[in-house]
Amino acid sequence: MEFSRPVRWLLLLAVLLLAVFPFVGADYYTELVVRIMIFGIFAMSLDLLIGFTGLVSFGHAAFFGLAGYVLAIVTPESSGVSLFWSLPLSILASGLAAAIIGWFSVRTTGIYFIMITLAFAQMVFYYFQEAVQWGGSDGMFLFFRPTVTIGNTVILDLEQNRTFYYFVLGSLVASLLLVKRLLGSPFGRVIMGIKANESRTRAIGYATFYYKWVSFIIAGMLAGLAGYLEVTHTGTISPGYLAWHESGIVIMVVVLGGLGTLYGPVIGAFVFVVLQDTLQDYTSHWLLIMGILVILIALFLPKGVTGLLDQILYRQGIQNTNNEDHGHQDHRT
Amino acid sequence: MDLTVFLVQVLNGVQYGFLLFLVSSGLTLVFGIMGIINLAHGAFYMFGAYIVFWLNGVLGNFFMAILLGVPIMIVLSLVIERFAISYLYQRDHLCQLLLTYGLILILNEAQLLIWGSDFYSVPVPEILSGRIALTENQDYPIYRLFISVVGLLLAGGMYLVIQKTRLGMIVRAGASNREMVEVLGININLVFSIVFSVGAALAAFSGMIAAPVSSVFPGMGNGILIVSFVVVVIGGIGSIKGAFIGAMLIGLATTFGQVLLPNLASMVVYALMAGILVWRPQGLYGRTTSS
Amino acid sequence: MTPVILSTQDLTAQFGAISAVDFVSLEFRQQQLHAIIGPNGAGKTTFINLLSGELMPTTGTIHYLGKDISQLSADKISRLGIGRSFQKTNIFPTFSCLQNCLLGAQSRLPHSMHFFQRASRLTDVTERAQRSLALCGLSDRENSIAAMMSYGEQRQLEIGMMLATEPQLLLLDEPLAGMGTIEAQRVIELIQALKQDHTIILIEHDMQAVFVVADRLTVMVNGKVIATGTVAEIRANKMVQEAFFADEVIGDD
Incomplete structure (x- = not known):
């Protein structure tokens, strides 16, 4: 997977804009951008599954919320914990959960896979909902953000909003580069083969189960990173973060931005967060408008915003729209 | 656990199982015949409960409320089928997921706009409000037995329709072979409309008769939808028989889980699903599919 | 015999x-x-x-x-x-011809669980893919998307992809x-x-x-x-x- 030259320049430009934003934007909007970037990482992790491995997971929020819970659980009320161990621990917890859930679900396909990932995610949701020691349905607070110190020297003070902003930006860029690298690897080739034609991938000698499983675990860990950042950002975690509505929204964001593009989901996160923020000001029933929007995307924009931009930029509209049903790869004769 | 407690739990489990069966049979039919994953199915359950709450208040009669409420839900479901679901027949699962997810958001907000976010209760109808003695010192609410009896009658009715009628034959053929139905020259759109509205009516009816034993509240369809997914997965997509067995298994596992493992009760269901999937990935009565 | x-x-x-x-x-x-x-x-x-x-x-x-x-x-x-071709053409429709064969050739690595290695630097895999593409007569179609090719070419490609797995x-x-x-x-x-x-x-x-x-x-x-x-x-x-x-x-x- 390679980005085309204009995309590469645009991405570089976007990162530069994001880097100077805290100096020009109001605090409120800087906060909003942090939310967008964290959501972007979360959506990107799901794109690895849906857009590149062909696994439509409907339980991705479980891994997002789980890592957040781990951070909240290990942080005492009096001080922050070191990021050096709490971040790996949180990500590993999500990875472990993804390994267990994936082991059962990845052997199924289609509607079964969707329902099973949803059901398992609900199981994690109910676990935290009923865990009174961790706040039950009210959830928990994080009173101190993680610390980044070596010896007595503070390397990064994440309590400073600007420092945290750059930490999240760094995480976003690192995630993008990491996943891109992953997709350019032998492993990436195989999962993209699975998406294009799984039975054929098996027939030429790949034990596809393991590749799907590992992809599921990696995506779960990346979602864990996003969840860790989210809790650090908001200072709270509750079962709502793991609920299926979150899983639904993140799928919508990935499709809205553009499946199988990596940067598309970040654009999707941008559109979604800004829209949510704007609509919420107008009406408390903003979900009604969101619902209509979701339906319109499903019907008319299956390639998302990036697909739309592609069509406008390259005017390949006809060929692309004919192919838009990703589910039916007809072999043209 | 002594025998009377055991008996009460079995009755509770069976009653919950029948409610689950009514919801999940519609879900599995829509999956099996139309190839559609309908997330909004739980919203029909919720709307059923709200409509019976509303009509019961207006008419003062629970049974009249159901009698009037079911046709309202059938009309609503036909409108949804025509203007949303029918666009999905040729689309992939991801698209179906998104569209029906959008429907949930809209239906949930519609419910909030109409009825607000309060919790309501529906009184048990007078005639069924008593309790019946099980043993010397244990009695049981008649209404819960009523739910089981109605569930049993509907399940039996569905069995007869599916085994003995032309529509049932199409349903049986369609669940195994969609192309065949088309080859037979049957109006597939009509079949789809009937199947979808019957499924919606079953879910709504289930919400209606459940209303007096659970309260009526926003988002009440979500919980039962997800458990119904588990039932369908366990039973095998498209299999009514599987949905029945799955619903009973889950019903009993839930009630006994609450007694035996109170801290892990809601997880028992998913552990059961995981176990069955390892044993049979296509579900108890599912057909092995190539993809 | x-x-x-x-x-x-x-x-x-x-x-x-x-x-x-x-x-x-x-x-x-x-x-x-x-x-x-x-x-x-x-x-x-x-x-x-x-x-x-x-x-x-x-x-x-x-x-x-x-x-x-x-x-x-x-x-x-x-x-x-043991390599096989299917009665109904079975290829990776969204991949280019070369990518189809690359996936075939790469399957002969002991495993493909390499996450950070660049696949493009596996020179012997690339060479084998190109060789099998030449064998099935599609050398000049390296970058054509499989789904866009004629039916006959797709059948050829399937054989090429199979040959890339070096079957006996x-x-x-x-x-x-x-x-x-x-x-x-x-x-x-x-x-x-x-x-x-x-x-x-x-x-x-x-x-x-x-x-x-x-x-x-x-x-x-x-x-x-x-x-x-x-x-x-x-x-x-x-x-x-x-x-x-x-x-x-x-x-x-």
């Missing part, structure tokens, strides 16, 4: 009450092209599906180079050096189906070239082509083997003529 490379013993595939493959015992010898012919529904494709691990046998065994492979999955069988034994399921005369001729030449250093099991309806390329023939009817022998023997066989050639050669699809 060359040694046996693959053999089946009482191989059976049952679907409900029907035996699609019914107690088939056959031997395939190295460096030979062994064609399996028979009317539609004779169980030929099911037989290939059993050999390639797409389908598990109900009873019976398959031995490849002396090893029992009857319970192995498709990916393991591919790794033993090829299972070809109707490689000429649906092809025009010129395209078919190209594929027949390709098969003849492959015959030089591969063992091939071929299912084909085009009898003219089969008689030209095959060393041995097996006739299957209703899941059973009714005759096996050289081309001349089969042509002379009365039973075969009655059971199969009488109406099938003319009324073939």
Whole structure:
């Protein structure tokens, strides 16, 4: 997977804009951008599954919320914990959960896979909902953000909003580069083969189960990173973060931005967060408008915003729209 | 656990199982015949409960409320089928997921706009409000037995329709072979409309008769939808028989889980699903599919 | 005669009450092209599906180079050096031709769980992919998207992708189906070239082509083997003529 030259320049430009934003934007909007970037990482992790491995997971929020819970659980009320161990621990917890859930679900396909990932995610949701020691349905607070110190020297003070902003930006860029690298690897080739034609991938000698499983675990860990950042950002975690509505929204964001593009989901996160923020000001029933929007995307924009931009930029509209049903790869004769 | 407690739990489990069966049979039919994953199915359950709450208040009669409420839900479901679901027949699962997810958001907000976010209760109808003695010192609410009896009658009715009628034959053929139905020259759109509205009516009816034993509240369809997914997965997509067995298994596992493992009760269901999937990935009565 | 490379013993595939493959015992010898012919529904494709691990046998065994492979999955069988093509074109439609073959070639690595290595730097994989693309005659289509190519080219590509996995034994399921005369001729030449250093099991309806390329023939009817022998023997066989050639050669699809 390679980005085309204009995309590469645009991405570089976007990162530069994001880097100077805290100096020009109001605090409120800087906060909003942090939310967008964290959501972007979360959506990107799901794109690895849906857009590149062909696994439509409907339980991705479980891994997002789980890592957040781990951070909240290990942080005492009096001080922050070191990021050096709490971040790996949180990500590993999500990875472990993804390994267990994936082991059962990845052997199924289609509607079964969707329902099973949803059901398992609900199981994690109910676990935290009923865990009174961790706040039950009210959830928990994080009173101190993680610390980044070596010896007595503070390397990064994440309590400073600007420092945290750059930490999240760094995480976003690192995630993008990491996943891109992953997709350019032998492993990436195989999962993209699975998406294009799984039975054929098996027939030429790949034990596809393991590749799907590992992809599921990696995506779960990346979602864990996003969840860790989210809790650090908001200072709270509750079962709502793991609920299926979150899983639904993140799928919508990935499709809205553009499946199988990596940067598309970040654009999707941008559109979604800004829209949510704007609509919420107008009406408390903003979900009604969101619902209509979701339906319109499903019907008319299956390639998302990036697909739309592609069509406008390259005017390949006809060929692309004919192919838009990703589910039916007809072999043209 | 002594025998009377055991008996009460079995009755509770069976009653919950029948409610689950009514919801999940519609879900599995829509999956099996139309190839559609309908997330909004739980919203029909919720709307059923709200409509019976509303009509019961207006008419003062629970049974009249159901009698009037079911046709309202059938009309609503036909409108949804025509203007949303029918666009999905040729689309992939991801698209179906998104569209029906959008429907949930809209239906949930519609419910909030109409009825607000309060919790309501529906009184048990007078005639069924008593309790019946099980043993010397244990009695049981008649209404819960009523739910089981109605569930049993509907399940039996569905069995007869599916085994003995032309529509049932199409349903049986369609669940195994969609192309065949088309080859037979049957109006597939009509079949789809009937199947979808019957499924919606079953879910709504289930919400209606459940209303007096659970309260009526926003988002009440979500919980039962997800458990119904588990039932369908366990039973095998498209299999009514599987949905029945799955619903009973889950019903009993839930009630006994609450007694035996109170801290892990809601997880028992998913552990059961995981176990069955390892044993049979296509579900108890599912057909092995190539993809 | 060359040694046996693959053999089946009482191989059976049952679907409900029907035996699609019914107690088939056959031997395939190295460096030979062994064609399996028979009317539609004779169980030929099911037989290939059993050999390639797409389908598990109900009873019976398959031995490849002396090893029992009857319970192995498709990916393991591919790794033993058995490649197959499908009756219905089965490629990666969204990939370019080269990418199709790259995925084939890469499957010969011990495993592909390399996450940060650049796949483009696996030079021997790339070379092998290009070589197999050249073999199937698509060198000049490296960057064409598979789904956008003609039907015949897609069939060629499928053979190329299979060759990239460096198989010793090829299972070809109707490689000429649906092809025009010129395209078919190209594929027949390709098969003849492959015959030089591969063992091939071929299912084909085009009898003219089969008689030209095959060393041995097996006739299957209703899941059973009714005759096996050289081309001349089969042509002379009365039973075969009655059971199969009488109406099938003319009324073939």
